[in-house]
Amino acid sequence: HTVEHDAFFDTIHVAIEASSRDVQVSVATSDAEAKQRAAKAKRERYTEIWSFLRRPGARTLAAGGALEGRCPNCGAPLENAQTARCTHCQALVNSGDYDWVLAEITQPIEWRPGSTGSVSGLKDIMQRDPTFNRQVAEDRAGYVFWRWMEALVRRSRAPLAQCATPAFVEGVSREPLGAVRHYRTAVGAIDLVAVTNDDTFERIYITVLWSSARSPRGIPTPSATVLVLSRRMGVAGQTGFSHARCPSCHGPLPENDATTCEYCGATLGSAGTDWVLDETTTPHALAALLARSTTSAGAVPGQSSAAGYTGADDGDDSEDASDEPIPEWATPDMGNRRERLLLLMRMAAVVMADGVVTRQERRLLKTAARRWDVPFEAVEPILAGQIDPQEMEMMRPAAPQAFFNGLVSAALIDGKIDGREEKLLLDVAANLDISQADAKNTMYAMTKTARSGSSAHT
Structure with a gap:
């Protein structure tokens, strides 16, 4: 898939394609019955990104390492499986200092380099x-x-x-x-x-x-x-x-x-x-x-x-x-579907602040979900009041203006803010105690910036 390097580790990311049949069974279910139920389930294909790390300069032994039951540093047999340290050379066998170790498994939609x-x-x-x-x-x-x-x-x-x-x-x-x-x-x-x-x-x-x-x-x-x-x-x-x-x-x-x-x-x-x-x-x-x-x-x-x-x-x-x-890591990455969905959820939490969701607000949220290519069903529990109050509080932004800017960025994902999106943004702004004038000025300024940036790249 890709290879990375820095002063501490070499990293190889491997894309692994596989398929499986998944079913949920009770802990009391026998192995035979579980296998029988799994055999009837639909086989689903998936891809995962496996990330392996190793210290720069380390070389994998020809005789093998921990997977083969040998110390990746000195090659001696690993005598105590309960510890990760070789009893002969005291090397920490899964430290990444001597051989590749699996550090992370990521879904392709979530994966990003480093x-x-x-x-x-x-x-x-x-x-x-x-x-x-x-x-x-x-x-x-x-x-x-x-x-x-x-x-x-x-x-x-x-x-x-x-x-x-x-x-x-x-x-x-x-x-x-x-x-x-x-x-x-x-x-x-x-x-x-x-x-x-x-x-x-x-x-x-x-x-x-x-x-x-x-x-x-x-x-x-x-x-x-x-x-x-x-x-x-x-x-x-x-x-x-x-x-x-x-x-x-x-x-x-x-x-x-x-x-x-x-x-x-x-x-x-x-x-x-x-x-x-x-x-x-x-x-x-x-x-x-x-x-x-x-x-x-x-x-x-x-x-x-x-x-x-x-x-x-x-x-x-x-x-x-x-x-x-607000630093870059705290602002939404609108190219990431997960972060667009998180924004939609937080919008729903803001709209629910007064305990009432109007039909118009629901329609506008559906429009945003469709435009941003995220499932509206994910916010249904929020709008139905089924989310724990403490979790709802977590969704509400600590920095309202920065959050509103993120919503405007999301609305501009296709380069424009239409009338329905503007209504929803103004409604959210009111719930955030942002004046309608300030909200409109923000939308105007960010739209102008987005258009000028687009023109510069044409």
Whole structure:
């Protein structure tokens, strides 16, 4: 598919075409019955992008590596399958230092080459910790995200016990989650977007684009969450891609909520040894607060929420926030279908702010869905009031003007804003407390810019 290279890793992205028959069965279903039901299901073809990483200069041994039961560094037999460390040369076999390791599986519609955009604070942390790199940080965030999701689904603190702060873990079990459920959860992209530090801790902010259905037969709808991971200053990363293992001895983590390694006794889930989940926030809340926190770089942006359903920060002045420049990573990519769908969902959430959706608003939302090539069915639960209030609050923008600009960009996807779209945009603007005059001026200015840009490329 494609090949990438930087100072830390060589990356090969392989497009794999396959087919499968998928059915949902009860845990009590026998293997024979499950296979019989699967045989009757329709075979569906799909493509996935598998991303493999390896350190520059590393060479795969002719005799094979971990897949063949050998250390990829010295070639000795791997004697203990419970650890990722070779007992002969002490190499961490799945670190990517010696052989290719699978780092990510992505759907083609979500795939994009590398991480995008510059990262504030990245150079500073790389000077403090030469082993730090984006690939491992983003891989760590992916591991933590799935542990967090498991904790939400199970309503249990156990999945987070070894990778989150005690306060966050306690919050997951304490915070009411209402009727929110997650089915067929999938991750679309994971990107490091900012790094900060104070005298005690350093923090990395990683945006996760993901989707899930709210009912067993519902349409998966997209979400964007920023994971805030913290680590004590002075700690260097040595675990490579071995996130499900003790950071000290690399033994497998216990399956319960124990916070000590059963092999070496090291403390797990501690910012003193590894990156741990400290809080969650939204991209726009983070962007607005980072823009205003240049005098306090160590402050933790965003409103803390163990469940992750966060809206505007209580102390955030939305008008002031809208005047701040929004970084590229926090603005919608209108070439990405997922982000267009997320915009439509947030439009629906804004329209529902007064608890009433008129027939005209519904028709206009359908028009937007058709023009942007996204399924209107994805917003039906929002318009029907079936989405948990906390999640609805998360969808409402922390920076109204920046969000409105994104909607105008979406309307201009075909180069123009027709009368029906203008009505919907003005309706959304009213719900955002943006005056009709300001909304019209924004639409006029952005339309003019879009047309001049188009003319420059003809």
